[in-house]
Amino acid sequence: MNATPDMPGQTDLVLIRYVSIGAAYVDIIGPGDDSTHNRWYCGGCRTTSAPGYALMSVLREGANAHAATCRAIPFTPQPHTTVAAGGTR
Structure with missing residues (x-):
């Protein structure tokens, strides 16, 4: 079972999974x-x-239909990078 992100603590079965054009999962x-x-x-x-x-x-x-049109990509937190004053990346 997978926890649903918008309802913490509630679990549901993933019954069907589609992949959107943005590479995100659209799950039933x-x-x-x-x-x-x-x-x-x-x-x-x-x-x-x-x-x-x-x-x-x-x-x-x-x-x-949603998977065929949604361009949003799954959010993946990235570590913040600090650049020193006057420095370049």
Whole structure:
């Protein structure tokens, strides 16, 4: 199970995973079995569908359409680099 980033402490199964054109994962998450708690979540722009779609076909269509157009890349924290006064990198 994976923790959902927007709901700390809540875990959902990753049921289906798409890769966006920005290389982020767009996951369909939830308990499965056409539950109304299933939804999709983009790890790039952090957009999510609202829970309530019981039909996986509706979720697949929305997640796939989002993955086809989202250019956001997954955020990866980078260490800060300090440059001395007058110095160059």
